Amino acid sequence: MKADVHLAKAERMAATQAKLDPAIDWETIVETCYMSAHHYILAGTEWAGVSHLQNHLHSMNPTLLQQANAPTEVNAAWSKLEQLRAGNVYGAKTSGTASDDARASLQIIDQWVLQQRANNVSP
Numbered sequence: 457m458k459a460d461v462h463l464a465k466a467e468r469m470a471a472t473q474a475k476l477d478p479a480i481d482w483e484t485i486v487e488t489c490y491m492s493a494h495h496y497i498l499a500g501t502e503w504a505g506v507s508h509l510q511n512h513l514h515s516m517n518p519t520l521l522q523q524a525n526a527p528t529e530v531n532a533a534w535s536k537l538e539q540l541r542a543g544n545v546y547g548a549k550t551s552g553t554a555s556d557d558a559r560a561s562l563q564i565i566d567q568w569v570l571q572q573r574a575n576n577v578s579p
Contacts, residue, residue: 459502463569466495470562478555489558490537493565497521497534500569503576530568533561 457465469492473485497517498508504524508516521531540558 457498459499459573462495462499462502463573466492466499466566466569469495470566473559473562476555478559482554482558485555486537486540486558489562490541493534493537493562496562496565496569500524500526500565500572503569503572524572526568529564533564536561 469488473488473492476485476488478485494517497520501508501520501524504526506520506523508520517534518531521534537558540554540561543554
């Protein structure tokens with residue numbers, strides 16, 4: 457996929473999770489924020505000049521972010537989503553704050569990607 461295709465997919469997922477109720481849909485919100493962030497990262501790192509394998513392994517995201525010189529906040533946001541996903545989607549945690557934390561992390565990644573896109577657009 458090209459960066460624009462990753463961005464479109466990320467935006468669709470972000471819009472879908474925004475419709476969900478954080479009090480009862482936290483698992484779906486966390487999972488969807490995670491997947492959206494993954495596609496945002498692939499788009500953003502591509503715009504930053506870092507190519508990725510077409511297998512789209514989530515485990516490569518920290519390396520891609522490092523190669524793209526992403527700010528610490530972006531790396532931390534991805535790490536937070538990984539923690540939330542492990543505990544809330546695959547684990548037995550139930551948390552009233554998981555939705556808010558996932559959405560806040562997604563917002564940080566989204567803003568960085570939009571900045572990468574703006575920096576990549578020719579005048």
